[in-house]
Amino acid sequence: MSKPATQSATQARRSAIYLLDQVLGEGRLLPEVLASGALDKLPPEDRARAQRLATQTLRGLERADRLLKKHLRKKTPLMVHNALRLGTVELCQGAAAHGVVNSMVDIVSKHKRHSKLKGLVNAVLRKMADEGPAGWAELRVPRLPKWLRSPLAEAWGNEAMAAMDHAHFNGAPLDISAKPGVDMSDLIHLDGEALPTGSIRLASAGQVSALPGYDDGTWWVQDAAAALPAQLLNVQPGESVLDLCAAPGGKTMQMAAAGAKVTAVDISKGRMARVQENLNRTGLVASLIVGDALEQQGQYDAVLLDAPCSATGTIRRHPDLPYAKDGSEFGPLIELQAQMLAHAWTLVKPGGRLLFCTCSLLPDEGECQIEEALDMFPDMTVDRSALDRPGIDPTWITEEGGLRLRPDYWADRGGMDGFYMACLRKSA
C-alpha cells in the first residue's frame, strides 16, 4: 500500500472511531452525526469507508466485545475501546493485520489523553490478529440489546427473533423502484433480480449515483418493503392524493409516477429539499408543503400517512439505532401516530382511502394503531382487497387485515425491511 493510501485508510478509521464514540457515548444516530457535517472534510471515498467501517463494527459489536473481554482487565476509555472494537471486527473479517494494527496504534498514539494506551492497543490487536478470526466464527449471531429484543421476542416469538437477529447481522441489499413503463430488460445491465412485488434487487450496490439510469431518473433507491404502501394504495391517474410525512419522497415519486396529483407534506425543510431534488432528477411533479401533518386541511381521494416511528424495521441498514436509543421516546411517538391517523382520517373524502404505515417492528406502532382506530371511527373499514397483489404472501396478512413485514421474510433472497401497513376505506 502506498503512503497516501495508508494515510487515507487511517483517516477513515479515525473517523469511524469518532462515529462510534458519538453513537455509543452520546446516543446519537449516525445520520444525525453525518448531517451535522462531522465528516464533510474527508474525500467522498474516505467518508464512505468511515461509514461502512462504523456500520460493520456496530453489526458485529457483541462478538467484538466477547473476544475483547478476556484481554481487557481494566475499564478502557471509550475511544480506545472503540478503536479495539473496530480493529477486532476488521481483523476477524479478513483485513490485513499490519494495516489494521499500525493504523489503530497510530490513531491512539496521537490522541491527546490516551496516547499512553498505544502499547495496550498494539498488544491486544496482535493477539486478535492471531486468535480473533477463528473465535469470531464460533460466536453466536449478535443479538439486539435487551431493551429492544425483549418486546420484539414477546411480539413475534423466540424463533422469529433469532431469525431477525440473523437478518440484522446480514445487512441489507439495495433495492430500486423503476418508473412505470420502464422495460425491465432495460435494467438488466444493473445486474438485478426482479422481486415478486415489482422492485429490483441489485446484486452489488457500489456507488449508486454512478449506475446507469440514476442521473436520468429512470429509477430510485427504495427498499422492496417500503415500496409496498404506495402499491397497496394503488392511486389512479388524476386522483388527488395527500402524502403525509413524505420526505425523502420515495412514496411521493411512486404516486406521482402513477399519474396522481400529489401534495406532499413534511415538517422538515431540509428533508423536503431532498424530495424536490428527487423530483427534479426523475422529472416527476408534486406540490410540496413544509408543515405539520396535524395542521393540514382539505379533502383527498387518497391519503398516505407514513408516520414517524421507532424505525425498528430498518435496523439491517441502521445498526446504530439499538445502541443510540433506549426506547424512552417510543411512548410519545405512539401517541403522535394515533393523533396523526385520526387527523388524516378527516382529510379523506367519503368513499376514499387512507394508507397508514410505519417502518416499525412493534405492534404498538402498527396492528394496535389500526385496531384502536377501527374502534374509534364507525365509518372506517380495512380494505382487504388492497392486498390482492402480486408477491404478497398470505402469511404476511394480519388478523385485522393489515400487512406485517419482517426482516427475516424472504431470507433466501436477502430479506426486507420491517414494515406495517393497512389500507383503510371510508364509507361513501
Ligand SMILES: C[S@@+](CC[C@H](N)C(=O)[O-])C[C@H]1O[C@@H](n2cnc3c(N)ncnc32)[C@H](O)[C@@H]1O
Ligand atoms: C418515515 S419518514 C417518511 C419517509 C417517506 N414517506 C418516504 O417514503 O420517503 C417520516 C417523516 O416524517 C416527518 N415528520 C415527522 N413529524 C412530522 C409532522 N408532525 N408533520 C409532518 N411530517 C413529519 C419527518 O421529517 C420524516 O421525514
